[in-house]
Amino acid sequence: MTKLKINGLIDEPNYEKLKCTCSKVQDDILNKHPLKKCLSCYCKIAIDSMPRKTFEIILKDKKGNTETKTISEITIDRSEEGLQMVRGWKF
Ligand SMILES: [Zn+2]
Numbered sequence: 001m002t003k004l005k006i007n008g009l010i011d012e013p014n015y016e017k018l019k020c021t022c023s024k025v026q027d028d029i030l031n032k033h034p035l036k037k038c039l040s041c042y043c044k045i046a047i048d049s050m051p052r053k054t055f056e057i058i059l060k061d062k063k064g065n066t067e068t069k070t071i072s073e074i075t076i077d078r079s080e081e082g083l084q085m086v087r088g089w090k091f
Helices: 039-048
Strands: 005-007 055-060 066-071 073-078 086-090
Touching (some): 039 086
16 A cells, blocks of 8 residues: 555644644533534544555446545645635546
């Protein structure tokens, strides 16, 4: 596995300025992880769930033939304004 080329990374996205507001109260089960995440944690999970290494996908055509394709480059889909959070990524 080699390093994935990631387009659209930015050094200090605005969401990093958010402070975590998740409940730290031990018995407050409904308001803390994993049931509830604050916006700060939500943005971090979004970027952490993005792949960092090349990966393979299996493509299938109409005849049912499969082909394995290695993905070595992805582009981040990010909200341009506001928090600049990662909404997803495409290849
Ligand atoms: Zn949080």
